Amino acid sequence: MKCKVCAEDNEPGASRCKNCGSLLPTGGPVKGAINVGDRYLSVTIFHVGDIDVRAWHSLLLAVVVVAASVFLLAALMGGDERCQLFVQADPLVAGSVNPAPLPGGDGKYDRGQRVTLTAVKDALSKSHCSHWIGTDQGKINPAIVVCDQDRRVIAVFAA
Numbered sequence: 001m002k003c004k005v006c007a008e009d010n011e012p013g014a015s016r017c018k019n020c021g022s023l024l025p026t027g028g029p030v031k032g033a034i035n036v037g038d039r040y041l042s043v044t045i046f047h048v049g050d051i052d053v054r055a056w057h058s059l060l061l062a063v064v065v066v067a068a069s070v071f072l073l074a075a076l077m078g079g080d081e082r083c084q085l086f087v088q089a090d091p092l093v094a095g096s097v098n099p100a101p102l103p104g105g106d107g108k109y110d111r112g113q114r115v116t117l118t119a120v121k122d123a124l125s126k127s128h129c130s131h132w133i134g135t136d137q138g139k140i141n142p143a144i145v146v147c148d149q150d151r152r153v154i155a156v157f158a159a
Helices: 053-077
Strands: 029-036 039-046 082-090 095-100 108-110 114-121 128-133 143-146 151-158
Touching: 082 095, 082 114, 095 151, 114 128, 114 151, 143 151
Parallel strands: 082 151
Antiparallel strands: 029 039, 082 108, 095 114, 114 143, 128 151
C-alpha cells in the first residue's frame, strides 16, 4: 500500500508508513455499536476513498453520536410501551375470536407479550376457521401473536 505523504510502498495490511509513520488507508469497513436501554444500534461505514484511519474513526464517532441521539430521543419519546390488538371474525356471523389473556384495563397489552387467539365457530354455523390475516400463523388455530405493535388480526371462516 502506497503512502499518500511520502509515496513509500508498504506491506499490505500495514496501518502506518514504515518510512514516515503516517497513517495508511484501511480499505475496509469501520464499525461501531451502542446500546440504549434494551435497544441496539449498529453502524458500519465502508472505506471508499483514501482517508486515513483517524478520519474514518472521527466520521464513525460523529455518525454514531448523531444516530444514538436520534435513537435515544425516539426511545424516550417513542411512545407507548403498550400496543393494541384488534381481533375479529370474517364473516362476523360465522364465529368469534377469543384472546387469552385479555388486555389490560386500557385495552392494551405490554409490548412483547404473547397472546393466544382462538377462533370459535358459531354454534349454528357450518363453517370453520380456514386461516388468519394479520399474523404469520397461517391455518393454525389457536394462533399465537406477539404484541410488538398495534395490529389487526382476522380469523377467516369458510364452509
